[in-house]
Amino acid sequence: MKETTLKQIAETLGISITTVSKALKNYPDVSAKTRNAVLELAKNLHYTPNSFAVNLRTKESRTIGLIIPEVVHHFFSNVINGIIAEAEKHGYLVIILQSNESMELEKKQVELLLNKRVDGIIISLSNESNGDEHIKEIMRREIPFVQFDKIAKLIPSSKVIINDQKAAFEATEHLIKKGCRKIAHIRGPVNPQNAIDRFLGYKKALEQYQIPFDSKLVYTCQNVTFEEGKTFAKQILEEHPDVDGLFVITDLVAVGVLAHFNEVNIAIPEQVKIIGFSNWFMSQVITPKLSTVDQPSYEMGLKAFELLLEEMNARKDGKPFVARTVELLTKIIERDSSK
Amino acid sequence: MKETTLKQIAETLGISITTVSKALKNYPDVSAKTRNAVLELAKNLHYTPNSFAVNLRTKESRTIGLIIPEVVHHFFSNVINGIIAEAEKHGYLVIILQSNESMELEKKQVELLLNKRVDGIIISLSNESNGDEHIKEIMRREIPFVQFDKIAKLIPSSKVIINDQKAAFEATEHLIKKGCRKIAHIRGPVNPQNAIDRFLGYKKALEQYQIPFDSKLVYTCQNVTFEEGKTFAKQILEEHPDVDGLFVITDLVAVGVLAHFNEVNIAIPEQVKIIGFSNWFMSQVITPKLSTVDQPSYEMGLKAFELLLEEMNARKDGKPFVARTVELLTKIIERDSSK
DNA sequence: ATATATATCGAAAACGTTTTCGAAAACACC
DNA sequence: GGTGTTTTCGAAAACGTTTTCGATATATAT
Known part of the structure; x- marks a missing residue:
């Protein structure tokens, strides 16, 4: 045996x-x-x-590490899909870890992967995290490294992103063109770059169309959940019953908003028009169907691995490597909630 | 450096x-x-x-492999969540592979994991697969091995399952008790054990309540998608306009059914009552809210790793190991679609 | 025949760790 | 000062592979 x-x-x-x-x-x-x-x-x-012996001899394991905030998440599971598909194609396996949006956990997991001596690391930062020591440590050790979606701008690694500010601008603009004049924004947590950028895009659109910005109309998520959407919907109705447009950080929260509005019989899109972000599957299933911003999640995963592979190959050959940033395109999807 | x-x-x-x-x-x-x-x-x-050296010396890598049909799937991503959380707690990392419901891919991936010499393997079979050679090979090599959800009954490994037949019986019984007398069933593909068992549970419930079984009322999914749900919904309305109850293999398909019924203004639950399976998140978000069978997905992942750990530890200590099967409980969740 | 090129093989080092087993040193006791 | 015990250390083998480099043996050319 x-x-x-x-x-x-x-x-x-x-x-x-x-x-x-x-x-x-x-x-x-x-x-x-x-x-x-x-x-x-x-x-x-x-x-x-015996792969153990081969690893020891060749100093590589053909295994990469992936750290994401949440596995059970339409966007991220699509990214995972893209990464492992592309990795397998090139003979790499993928170890997946979940930070649960906790910086402390993320730190431990980076350490785990470094000790494991994976050939490369792909990460989407937790909400609490932003280019801290453990991320710098990856760069210091010159481990091939790619960030995607929630990134630390100042860390000079390769990155796969969308133009969050532009996408948010377009989403807000969409509402304006549909006739909205008092537009609220449910934004993401304070830290993550993409929440900031989407907020800025929202603000910029208001400016450009000469609608006064009112910070009272901006609501900030803590956990970015369905329940939070419901809560904010209620709060908005109480505090600003004349709001006629709503741009929400992500579909999950937007669906929570819709759920509450449905419960209290607010007419959508007649009274309030809503647009979400990320094009979750359930958005085309809910009534009314939710308008949203399509974000190429599978392709993001694929590209992230491609960039990682570039760096892994360059380093193997002792060639110089310069980090690249790939920006993927988004697209407004108009459905019933903003008609 | x-x-x-x-x-x-x-x-x-x-x-x-x-x-x-x-x-x-x-x-x-x-x-x-x-x-x-x-x-x-x-x-x-x-x-x-240096983990490569340690691996070689100790002949273990503290890494396990997980093969699932689809990552982007509410049930499976919850299972993944459970597995990697529990694995991390015990110092194990998880390599995830996706068979895309293809037996050929699944075969390759088992081979990959065996060559990688992972310490153990957890698998949920693809629809095309059922205890074929590659699965037997895992047993032959005495690699710690756990099956969950979609299993090959005859392979004597540890297993984590639910009682699909009983759950399906209860779902169908639920419809009967709500007054349904002509109940259709949209079943899963021909091969997978759980699709078979759910079908049997449906049939048994009809028998017990003396409702004649009619094979014309059973529709068989190929791909288990939202679109298939819509297609079957249309077909059922044409072929059996007097159907008053519908038990669907999984929520995703049931939501497709609901979408079509909503489009053509079928009154739910008045004209047709519907119940799905697995309690997907979107089921509580759609209108009308979908009744379903709750399946403890996170816990399934957790238990699967626990069983794997048992076997890994036993084999390490040279102790005899006997495979165990853990059966988790399901629960009918009544919502608007069957009120 | 000699010199040169080519085809075929293997010894040995290296990767970095873990663990066995024996040796040396230190200490205790009478 | 001899004997026995305990403490502390290190040599060496082993895990299984990859790769360098030199050694033969064979073929080719002059």
């Missing part, structure tokens, strides 16, 4: 371990005869190289 | 590698003085053991 090794093959064939290894790896300096003998015996014994 | 090794520490301290190793692992046969010297130097040099 023992695993087959090069040694065993060598001994039964009466040749050296070296030759067996070379035969299996198609080195030119082994005769066709011995090569065939080795290949056949290896096949019969179901030989597969 | 080189990594610190035991050798370096040993040389700068003028002692042997052996002693350094022992000091770091708290062996009793090293004096307090040398131990402290080692510990301090190790800390200063940021020493972390």
Whole structure:
């Protein structure tokens, strides 16, 4: 029941371990005869190289690490999908860790991956995190490293992002063009770059169309949940019953808003028009169907791995590597909630 | 920029590698003085053991493999969540692979994981798969192995399941008790055990309440998608306009059904009552809210890892190991679609 | 025949750790 | 000062692979 090794093959064939290894790896300096003998015996014994030994020798494991805030999340699970698909295509496996939006956990997990000596790391920062020591440590060790979506701008790694500010601008503009004049914004938490950028985009759109900005109309999520959407919907109705437009940080929260509005019979889109962000699946299923900003999640994962692969290959060949930032395009999707 | 090794520490301290190793692992046969010297130097040099070498020496990697049909799936992403949370707690990392419901891919991925020499494997079978050679190979090699949800009954590994037949029975019974007398069933694909069991549960409930079973009322999914739900909804209305109850293999498809019924203004639950399966998040968000069967997905992941850990530990200690099957409880959730 | 080129092989080092086992040193006791 | 015990250390093997480099052996050319 023992695993087959090069040694065993060598001994039964009466040749050296070296030759067996070379035969299996198609080195030119082994005769066709011995090569065939080795290949056949290896096949019969179901030989597969011991990856632990290969890792030690070659100093790489063909495994990368991925840290994301939440697995159960339409956007992130699509990204995961893109990453593992592309990674598998290139012979890499993916270890997935979840930071639960906690900086402390994220720190531990970076450490775990570094100790594990993965060949590269892809990360989307937790809301609490922003280019802290553990992220810098990755750069210091020169581990191939890609950030996506929630990034630390100042860390000079490769990045895959969308233009959050532009997308938010367009979403807000969409509401304005539909006739909204008093537009509230439910924004994400204070820290994450994309929440900030989306807020700025919202503000910029108001400016451009000469609608006065009112900070009272901006509500800030803590946990970015369905329940928060419901709560804010209620609060908005109480504090600003004349709001006629609403741009929400993400569909999950927007759906919470819709749920509450439905409960209290607010007419949508007649009284209030709503647009979300990220194009979650359920947004096309809810009544009324939610307008949103489409974000190419699968493609983001794919690109993130591509960039990582670039860096891994460059470093292997000792070539200089310059970080790249890829910006993917978003698209306004108009549905019933803003008609 | 080189990594610190035991050798370096040993040389700068003028002692042997052996002693350094022992000091770091708290062996009793090293004096307090040398131990402290080692510990301090190790800390200063940021020493972390080279996991590749440790893997080779100890023959374990503290990494497990997980193969699931689809990452972007409410049920499965919750399971992933449970598994990686529990694994991390016990110092294990998780490599995730996705079979895309393809047996061919699943086969390749099992091979990948075996070659990688993971310490254990957790799997939920693809629809095309059912205890074929690649699964048997895992057992043959005596790799710790747990199946969950979509299992091959005849493979004697540990398993985490729900009682699909009983749950389906209860779902159907629920419709009957609400007054339904002509109940259709949209079932899953032909192969998977849980689709079969749910179908059997449906049939059994009809029998028990003396409602004649009619195979014309059973529709079989190919891909288990939202679109399929819409298609079947249309088909059912055409072929059996007097259907008054509908039990659907999973919420995603049931939501598709609801979407079509909403479009053509079928009154739900008045004309047709519907119940789904798995309690997807969106089911409480759609109008009308979908009744369903709650399935403890996170807990399934957690239990799956627990069982795997049991086997990994037993095998490490050379103890005999007997596979266990854990059955988790389901619960009918009554919402508006079956009121 | 000699010299040169080519084809085929294997010894050995290296990757960095863990663990066994024996040796040396220190201590205790009478 | 001899004997026995305990403490502390290190040599060496082992895990299984990859790769360098030198050694043969064979073929080619002069």
